[in-house]
Every structure is written in structure tokens, then in C-alpha cells.
Amino acid sequence: MALNMEVGSMHFYDEIEPFCRWKRTEDIDILELHLPSGLKKEHLKIQINNSGILTITGGCPVDQNKSIRFRKETKVAKNCRRNEIRAKFSKGVLYVTMPKTNPIAAGPLDALKRVTSHSKVDDDMRNSPNCVGEFHSKFAxxxxxxxxxxxxxxxxxxxxxxxxxxxxxxxxxxxxxxxx
Incomplete structure (x- = not known):
């Protein structure tokens, strides 16, 4: 828990680790980030740097003296078309879609290294817990x-x-x- 002193009042920040799930295919990677309720699209910031690190940050107030915030960093695939990365926020889940170049064009070794995982999102996970701390403690x-x-x-x-x-x-x- 971080502490921020403002003009005569204290403000606490709870750092959380959001639940993440990857869906990977040969032509696209999708990162699902399950965020607590109360978080809105305006509270999110998504950036990618020249080294291929995707950074997702966000936070929202819980009450007058307490807020939650998070930071998720991940390296995108080498064959990701970075200028075509898109994000969609729906029902507490942030979907970051990262299209890839043609696997043949990426080279045979890169195609062999690629791992495909298919997973089904739990309906329970779509019902994100409230902002207070239940989210962090459940997954911790x-x-x-x-x-x-x-x-x-x-x-x-x-x-x-x-x-x-x-x-x-x-x-x-x-x-x-x-x-x-």
C-alpha cells in the first residue's frame, strides 16, 4: 500500500495484480485483463515502447482517501504488427488484440517456437469483484x-x-x- 500526503490529508493507494489470460493463435494474440468494477475506460492508459514492451496502467478511487491502481507490462511477440494493436474495454475486461505478420514471412524457426493455447473464459471471471480489495485478496x-x-x-x-x-x-x- 502506497501513501501520498496531500494538503493536510492522506491518500492511500492499493496496488493490485489483475487476472490476465492469453489467447494465442497463429495470426493473433489477445490479452484479456480482468479489472475490478468501478474502473472505467477513462482510467486506463495503454502504451508500447520501441523495445516492444506493452504497458497497461490504470486506477480508480475507492473512497475519499483510498484508490486502487495497477501496472501490467508484457513483451509483445516479435512478429506483432505494433501499429495495428487495438484495445476494447467491455464489462470489466480489457481485450488487447495484437495481430501478427504471416508466420511464413516471420521465418520457420519463429513458427516452430510459437505456442497456441485456447482457453474458455469463466463466466464467473466476467463478474469482476468490487474495487475495495476483494479483487486483490482473491487472486493473491x-x-x-x-x-x-x-x-x-x-x-x-x-x-x-x-x-x-x-x-x-x-x-x-x-x-x-x-x-x-
């Missing part, structure tokens, strides 16, 4: 649970491998110790 807890799951799975895999190594060593010792 999801991120923590997913991270915890990866850690537990990694530790479990290490335990299995360690058990297998110990078993192999014990079997070797057993057969080496037995008389022939």
Missing part, C-alpha cells in the same frame, strides 16, 4: 495456494527420489555382503 490467495502446491509436489518428488537411491544402495550392500 489463489497464487499462494498454487505456489504451495508446487512446493509440496517438489518436496514429494525429492523424497521419492531419495527413497529410491537409498533402496538401490541397500540392495547393492545386501548383494555384496552375501556369500556366493
Amino acid at each position: 490467495s489463489l497464487r499462494q495456494r498454487l505456489w504451495r502446491k508446487r512446493v509440496v509436489e517438489g518436496v514429494a518428488a525429492m523424497v521419492v527420489v531419495a527413497g529410491a537411491v537409498v533402496g538401490v544402495v541397500k540392495a547393492y550392500q545386501y548383494f555384496m555382503a552375501s556369500p556366493v
Whole structure:
């Protein structure tokens, strides 16, 4: 949470991480940014720099002393036609459409590297939570649970491998110790 001192009053900013989803095909990339309710088109700013970094920023007031804001940066594909990038804001979701050049013209190696993912947007995700902090806490807890799951799975895999190594060593010792 950031703090901004203004003439005798304090103003708080809550930094949020909006939920993002990519839809990629051979000829177009679409970034969906699910934003909290209360955010309007006028609150958003979208820029792309010469290095191909797309920056989306925005914020909205929650009450007299508190606002939320966010910043999302992503690198666009090398074969993206930057001058044809378009954005549409509808029902709390920002759709950034990035057309690509012909995959054959981009070169065979770039075509091989491209990954296509098709996903269906949850109807629940279209109903964005309110501006207060519910949005941030909902996805922060999801991120923590997913991270915890990866850690537990990694530790479990290490335990299995360690058990297998110990078993192999014990079997070797057993057969080496037995008389022939």
C-alpha cells in the first residue's frame, strides 16, 4: 500500500495484480485483463515502447482517501504488427488484440517456437469483484495456494527420489555382503 500526503490529508493507494489470460493463435494474440468494477475506460492508459514492451496502467478511487491502481507490462511477440494493436474495454475486461505478420514471412524457426493455447473464459471471471480489495485478496490467495502446491509436489518428488537411491544402495550392500 502506497501513501501520498496531500494538503493536510492522506491518500492511500492499493496496488493490485489483475487476472490476465492469453489467447494465442497463429495470426493473433489477445490479452484479456480482468479489472475490478468501478474502473472505467477513462482510467486506463495503454502504451508500447520501441523495445516492444506493452504497458497497461490504470486506477480508480475507492473512497475519499483510498484508490486502487495497477501496472501490467508484457513483451509483445516479435512478429506483432505494433501499429495495428487495438484495445476494447467491455464489462470489466480489457481485450488487447495484437495481430501478427504471416508466420511464413516471420521465418520457420519463429513458427516452430510459437505456442497456441485456447482457453474458455469463466463466466464467473466476467463478474469482476468490487474495487475495495476483494479483487486483490482473491487472486493473491489463489497464487499462494498454487505456489504451495508446487512446493509440496517438489518436496514429494525429492523424497521419492531419495527413497529410491537409498533402496538401490541397500540392495547393492545386501548383494555384496552375501556369500556366493
